[in-house]
Amino acid sequence: MERKEARGQPTMLDKCLRILRAFDGGTQQLRLSELARRTSLPLSTVHRLAGSLVEQRLLAQEDGGYQLGIGLFELSSLVSVEQELRVAARPFLQDLFMATHETVHLGVREGADVVYVEKIHGHSDLGLPSRVGGRLPLGCTGIGKALLAFSAEEVRVEYLERPLRAITDQSIVDPERLERELAEVRATGLAFEREEATVGRECVAAPVLVQGVAVAAMSISVPVSAYRMPQLAAAVKTSALGLARQLRTAREQRRPPGGEMSG
Amino acid sequence: MERKEARGQPTMLDKCLRILRAFDGGTQQLRLSELARRTSLPLSTVHRLAGSLVEQRLLAQEDGGYQLGIGLFELSSLVSVEQELRVAARPFLQDLFMATHETVHLGVREGADVVYVEKIHGHSDLGLPSRVGGRLPLGCTGIGKALLAFSAEEVRVEYLERPLRAITDQSIVDPERLERELAEVRATGLAFEREEATVGRECVAAPVLVQGVAVAAMSISVPVSAYRMPQLAAAVKTSALGLARQLRTAREQRRPPGGEMSG
DNA sequence: GAGCTTCCTTCCGCTCCACGGAACTTCCCT
DNA sequence: AGGGAAGTTCCGTGGAGCGGAAGGAAGCTC
Known part of the structure; x- marks a missing residue:
């Protein structure tokens, strides 16, 4: 058993997950700037990553806000x-x-x-x-x-x-x-x-x-x-x-x- | 409405998702080499990415095989x-x-x-x-x-x-x-x-x-x-x-x- | 036990893609 | 018109992701 920590720098995957996990039970829809705030990531970074996530259906873009997409649901149903x-x-x-x-x-x-x-x-x-x-x-x-x-x-x-x-x-x-x-x-x-x-x-x-x-x-x-x-x-x-x-x-x-x- | 396609090259996120989606209803546990086969990704790439995914609990490593992790389940429950x-x-x-x-x-x-x-x-x-x-x-x-x-x-x-x-x-x-x-x-x-x-x-x-x-x-x-x-x-x-x-x-x-x- | 196969892990130098600051554009609300 | 906040696009740079190759660890067969 070893402790593995000390990520030098968050990878792309880390950031994407921080975005996804920014959603919580109460909040269903988040605006871009709010996502940036919650994740402490630069706005342009969130914008770019969110775009990728939407492409993959892990996020959905609905009337000016983001919500978690059905792709996540499909994946998880296989856990x-x-x-x-x-x-x-x-x-x-x-x-x-x-x-x-x-x-x-x-x-x-x-x-x-x-x-x-x-x-x-x-x-x-x-x-x-x-x-x-x-x-x-x-x-x-x-x-x-x-x-x-x-x-x-x-x-x-x-x-x-x-x-x-x-x-x-x-x-x-x-x-x-x-x-x-x-x-x-x-x-x-x-x-x-x-x-x-x-x-x-x-x-x-x-x-x-x-x-x-x-x-x-x-x-x-x-x-x-x-x-x-x-x-x-x-x-x-x-x-x-x-x-x-x-x-x-x-x-x-x-x-x-x-x-x-x-x- | 525009078609957006022609990804020049799969990004890290793409590859990670290909790995996750390699699992299907019937297969619950996949070995590294099988993952590489299903995703058509180089073995070392899968190895590295799977490692990251395990860290994030999107994958779980159990007796020599990978399965989808509980992290996915948690995320999806918020969709x-x-x-x-x-x-x-x-x-x-x-x-x-x-x-x-x-x-x-x-x-x-x-x-x-x-x-x-x-x-x-x-x-x-x-x-x-x-x-x-x-x-x-x-x-x-x-x-x-x-x-x-x-x-x-x-x-x-x-x-x-x-x-x-x-x-x-x-x-x-x-x-x-x-x-x-x-x-x-x-x-x-x-x-x-x-x-x-x-x-x-x-x-x-x-x-x-x-x-x-x-x-x-x-x-x-x-x-x-x-x-x-x-x-x-x-x-x-x-x-x-x-x-x-x-x-x-x-x-x-x-x-x-x-x-x-x-x- | 040598030789083969299959599977996993580690290494490392190159490349190219993700990065995010900055500039630009809406769209509000005074 | 001016101020502020949200969202979008651009682009030069650096380092992270890449994957071929080599190294190990089992489990076969002959």
Whole structure:
């Protein structure tokens, strides 16, 4: 393991990505000058690169502003890990949602964050901070705790060494307390979270274990008032187990005969 | 409108994208040499670029092979048009799926293809050629016909001018026949397709109209044997109308107070 | 174990393309 | 008309990207 840093100078690719990443969940359309500001790149540089990106459909130019293009969407739909996971998980999440009618999440670990890869919710989605493709600190979410508890020890240690990030005033900031909770999670196979990510909401999560390691985790999120945790916990655990089994068998019989796309 | 072509020479960005796009639905993991082959780029070039892409998490290097990285997934989740559409559409598709238990699609037009942005299906997904992020020719699918029928006339004309691509032996290849069908679609607000995309399957689709133009279309796909088209047609049309209304109101009250992501 | 093939990695000098400052053009709002 | 901000085009320079070639590391066959 080596640290590789100290880029002498940002390459063209770096700059292009800085442009693309200048977009965030809230902002859908950015003007050229705003892009330049956010990326701290010269205006003419942004102009030129944005032009290239538009050519490649990674950006779209619409009434005087730029937005992320459909080319990105197409590319990302091929991301293997998440794709395999999502396809397999969708029906299970579906079932979970239909049984409970509460918001359901699926997430994977990426560094010190959970990245949500799937989310199913009803017509009203009450200001949850989660978003498909979005990140939250592992320690603040049920899914994150489930992932962390069943990760390699080094991952856990490294996470606990750094200062814990808080999102709400209920977020756990004491490493020892989190460590105790993780031990509990390992013992029960269930992770709970109470207003640590969103005020007024709690959730229960279960890891999707393949060979003892969490490749993902799923959760159900409900308002704190509802006292339904026991049933929800059972449901989420069942689904997680089902998904894990599905992944295992899918992984065994690698390459089913059916093709994927024609054109 | 000008044709812009004749790139003197592929730029770094071009090459990077060629590498990323070398992955397709079926192939999840590619070795370096295979990448070089698919992209027709020199080995050392691919090696260098792939290294940069890995640094940026657009690629992931796993046991001697490359796969698309989670960075792509994160980026794409911000693609505005599709994102807005998906978030709004999800509940409607959900309802549709729960009511019918058949595979449900949402797609948008991109050039001469439909690009699927959402798909809900049960545990068994019987070899449909559709895939979220995948493309199919407009004329071969219900969603495509719905989109085409309610597109600007120039789009329709241009599409009908070129030779029609066929996927199955039932795919429409006669422009005049397709044109007649499109007129029918415009009249009824419903598009049908029968084994033109997949043998043994038919589907009914309805456009999601905003100011008279289809910004998307949704469909239900069933085995040909089932004689349930009338009910399914009604259901899909209702959902499409609901989504259209939702989009319209969402577009009016631009910028609801709630933020999106914290960290 | 020599010899072949295939795959990956590293090196390095040349070239050419990306770079961004500056000048120019709109298009606002006073 | 004047001031300001956003977007576009130009162009000389330098260094980053380029890729051929050589070097290593496996895994074959005979």
